[in-house]
Amino acid sequence: MNSLYIINNPQKLSEALPFIGENDGILLIEDAVVLATSDSAQTHCKNQFALEEDLIARGVKDKSQASWELVDYPRFVELTLTFDKSITWL
Amino acid sequence: MNSLYIINNPQKLSEALPFIGENDGILLIEDAVVLATSDSAQTHCKNQFALEEDLIARGVKDKSQASWELVDYPRFVELTLTFDKSITWL
Amino acid sequence: MSKSICIVFNKAPYGSQAGRELLDIALMAAAFDMPITAIFTGQGVYQLINNQQPDILNIKNHSATFKALPLYDIEQILVDQNALHQFNLSQNDLLGIDELQYVSADVIKSRIANSDFVLTL
Amino acid sequence: MSKSICIVFNKAPYGSQAGRELLDIALMAAAFDMPITAIFTGQGVYQLINNQQPDILNIKNHSATFKALPLYDIEQILVDQNALHQFNLSQNDLLGIDELQYVSADVIKSRIANSDFVLTL
């Protein structure tokens, strides 16, 4: 089964990473979206998403890297159905 | 003026470190006391303290390193007076 | 077959209440006969330290409940051995629970992948 | 002479309310004529990003208040340039406040050392 890892705190991505499979997904939300603006936060995971509304809220949408696909809330809901389950790594 | 830096979260020590002077003090309390049990958390600061009660509460007092001086609550109060001010780095 | 759940302890006691409140979820899931795996990783391994004495700070000690997990039929208890090494801890520092399994991140990864729910707090 | 205070912003908006609630302390200290230095370090530099639009999430935008700091006689505003580099940010990404001083950690260190109070949240 493939999981969508929801990360809302920038410090938590590295903690969850050892458990994330190549075919799992990572979705950055809330404060964690700043990771999408940095080229140092690249992972082995093929499905990297960042919540567009949270990037806009923080004024950093135009700084996000191409390796993170921007998704809005409707896509967020769809992603939770595309993946078999969602794991919010607090 | 010399400051006592109070650290209560293990992730915060490295964040505060660039601002801590050699003659300042560092006091680890609450969850941050686990740093005193690790040889990797050595600093350039000459005055390194860890709150004994918090080490005992977590069952790790006998694992604390000699480079961190154990202090109890009465010493904690005294330290806040020995140093010119206290800075809790949240 | 009932849905399975992984409960991930990744925060130390007693600076947060996460361990305590995750335990309550684990016990409730056990009452519903869900297959449960308790996973200890990151600073969560400190939850299992023996000889905790938070009562000296007037804080309730919940570590005895970890010892009782097998009594609630929670027998899958995985401890991330990388986390133990990272924090300079050994198996002797932990509560004497026969069911503790010291495993690699890959074992935890595959258990998480194969569970229906995974909770952290 | 009145006691001086450093207010240290080290958390990003809007995942926490720290920025907002530290601002209120800064304005109150200004009302008491305390000499104030506002310091932005770590993820706190995101507090100063221009073009923040949290209203799209129904969250109140407090960044305009940072622009108003000089009106409250808070003119010492230090931005940790290491933090900017670390997060791939440049001065152009920040609010247009004439009083922003881009400084090294050592400048912040000595300002902190010479203040009577230092608050983070």
Next chain:
Amino acid sequence: MATFSLLVTANPYSSQGQFSAIEFARTLLEQGHNLLRVFFYADGVLVASRLHAPPADEINLTKSWAKLAIEKDIELIACVTAANKRGIVNASEAERNALTGDNLDPAFEISGLGQLTEAMLESDRVITFG
């Protein structure tokens, strides 16, 4: 059409999680999915108080949840242990604990953790906001 439940553990005042959870709930409902239950746990239960007085120009999260619950007939359940410990009580709990007053908002219900486990068993997806 899928059936969702949400587990909300976020502190309503100091974090963004409750805002995210409400936005997610609204969106899934607009898409025609079902929302069976929102279960509040840990600091998430704090939103169930009716005594909030936020500044006039700011969202009242309790009322936002209540509006959603009334319009869309959604269960808002706060865990009793987490709630009572954090000062969220209904009238009968207040009486049982000899407290003078209560503060549970009428849109919310206090119940046990079993309601979370049941939501897991009866929903296609449970999404956590913390």
Next chain:
Amino acid sequence: MATFSLLVTANPYSSQGQFSAIEFARTLLEQGHNLLRVFFYADGVLVASRLHAPPADEINLTKSWAKLAIEKDIELIACVTAANKRGIVNASEAERNALTGDNLDPAFEISGLGQLTEAMLESDRVITFG
């Protein structure tokens, strides 16, 4: 003998800071120092509610503060903005905001941030517990 004030911003349920602050306060008083004021801000204000019902075998932090305040005549002040936003209100604030009920514990007082600034100016040391 020194004069202390404390700034307490710690969430009383999800963190240890309030326990640490109480222990620190008790210790400094035992040593004969003065404690001018404890100022509660951010999530720290949550402890000022009288409606907590913790499990019987656990500390009630509100009562621990109240005991200290009564025995040693210490001011416990919660910031009005932080408190009202977080659902901590006294009777007059409840009325002004058209809320049905109030929950401020009588050992605590609600006041403005100026009380924190004053404490800084009037104390030898202000220690933060967050």
